[in-house]
Amino acid sequence: MAQMIIDTANHIAGYAAKAARVKVVAAYPITPQTTIVEKIADFVEAGQMDAEYIRVESEHSAMVACMSAAATGVRTFTATSAHGLALMHEALHWASGSRLPVVMAVVNRAMGAPWSIWPDLSDSLSQRDTGWIQFYCADNQEVFDTIIQAYKLCEDEKVFLPAMVCLEGFILSHTYAPVSIPDQDKIDMFLPEYKSGWTLDVNRPYSHASLVAPEWYMEFRYMIQEAMENAKRLIPQIDKEYAKHFGREYGGLVEKYRCEDADLIMLTMGTMAGDAKLAVDTLRQQGQKVGSARVRVYRPYPVEEIANLATNVQMISTIDRHISFGMEGFLASETKAALFDVEDGPMVAGFIAGLGGRDVTSKTIERMAKKSMKWMQAGRVEKVTEWVDLKE
């Protein structure tokens, strides 16, 4: 019988690492991630988790230790936030370039300066081009389920890439909610023993990640791009397979809500999806044909799903808890890119909201939707990028 517990998403991430039978954890504390690695330390010291726990002196070392352990043939886990993730940046490239299936929980937090410990997706989104698969979770249960799914995906020979499982600080990390923890034998059935594309092996002595001349480098990059495309195909399959085992699924790459006959779709990432659903329900009661969708996987970007979503829709409004300075939110940019080939595609408006943990409620999203509908009826997006609730 699956066990029902009530706990924070951070602790749940720890439960997921335990359930995945992770063998090496290397971690460094940072708010609001810390309670993940504290939970794992408790599990390891209580003998409930058979793992080596390396209490490294920095996040950079955490990532390097994890990838080196993965290269030595074991499943690894780490977790970080914001500045810790930024410090890892170089090592993130090395992990994906080395094709090592490290899984990491990223507890999203705003980047300084100035200091902020509150949620914002700028930390993980600015790691967009590091070759990591990126999942964004909407609730505690999804954090558990996605970590298990991520190992299954990353260790597939068609993928062999690392993945971030992102959850917003405090909104999820420190919030208690009921979560179903499946039986260990069922997890073991779904997630077999660790597999990597290569290992350091004294009986097969290769040099790994050595200097590559221009005549080969592009091919290695192309293989990562292929792996990302493979991941895009596999994620919905793994999500479906997970549902067969455990009765839960998340729409694969994009979770849709009341989109069937919608004129307007509010497109979100992470926990805002929940508030967006409430806003949609309210607006539907008022007779407005509004739906919402959540980009669950940001890399690989679900270009085809977004394009499909756009058929028969007049407008898509993106809500970014992120800003790419000098441009707009990534969700806005990438959605527009995905719609480029859609004939008579919808209008797109980009909203920037909730930076540095500013509260975004269903009411805030209703307002964005109403503004969008006004622009939709006028046939023109008045402001390409609208900063929501900005003090004048």
Added chain:
Amino acid sequence: MATIKDLPKEEYLLKGHAACAGCGPAVSLRLLFKALGNRVMMVVPACCTTVIQGPYPYTSSAVPLENVLFESTGAAASGIVAALKKRNLEDITVVGWAGDGGTVDIGIQALSGAAERGTNFIYICYDNEAYGNTGMQRSGATPYGSWTTTTPSGKKERKKDMPLIMAAHRIPYVATACTSYPLDFVNKLRKAKEIKGTKYIHLLTPCPTGWRYDTSKTIEMGRLAVQTGLWVLYEIENGKFKLNSPSDRLVDKAKRKPIQEYFALQGRFRAMSEQDIEKIYKWIDEDWEQYRKLASGSAPELTLYGKP
């Protein structure tokens, strides 16, 4: 081991490696493989050995070698050691092999962390006293007065004392070595292999390309570094300091060769003045007074780590 003839015949540094002619590190790397055998996993950050091993799809290493980020040798070794433990493969020796820049500058944090955690591995800093792979820029290990491309008129600061920084971590084994004393190096490696915990060997490796001397004189250059008392061969076992041959005979400063002999053979010391020479002599005397005390046990405590 008694003589160089007792070294294994097997070669694990393969033919066709890409080191410069007269490369000190390449000579020592070959010895390292011979000393430790092939149940070894190498961790190599950005350094000359990135080039020495040869480009993809070739390699000159007959043992598995993980190329890692510049500053990450200590962390990478930590990950490998932890995974080997989980796989019951703890008989494999994990070796970090990093240059001086990758050790005393950018890599000091990860190394310090690994040492503080007691990570079971051997770390070797092969020290050619500058960033050699990028064309000789100053590092924290560059000695006073040395020309580099970023100190064109000579370095104004002294060399960082990395072995004693490592000894301050109270690790079970710290040693210095030099390419020109192969038996000393091999014996230290074999001793380190048998000790559990973090073992640190700081290996001076003359570099004809960077030090500006004739490629045939690498061994001579290392010998002069030791014979002048500028580089001192010692080991610290559980805090117990011991001078090794031939440095143990140089406590008496009359037995040390004049440092000018060493400097004169190298282009990098061309700008050295009389005053510089005097200053260096003073520093050598001060350092040796410390080594003498440590070796004789008349230091404040009998060992560097407190009372044994």
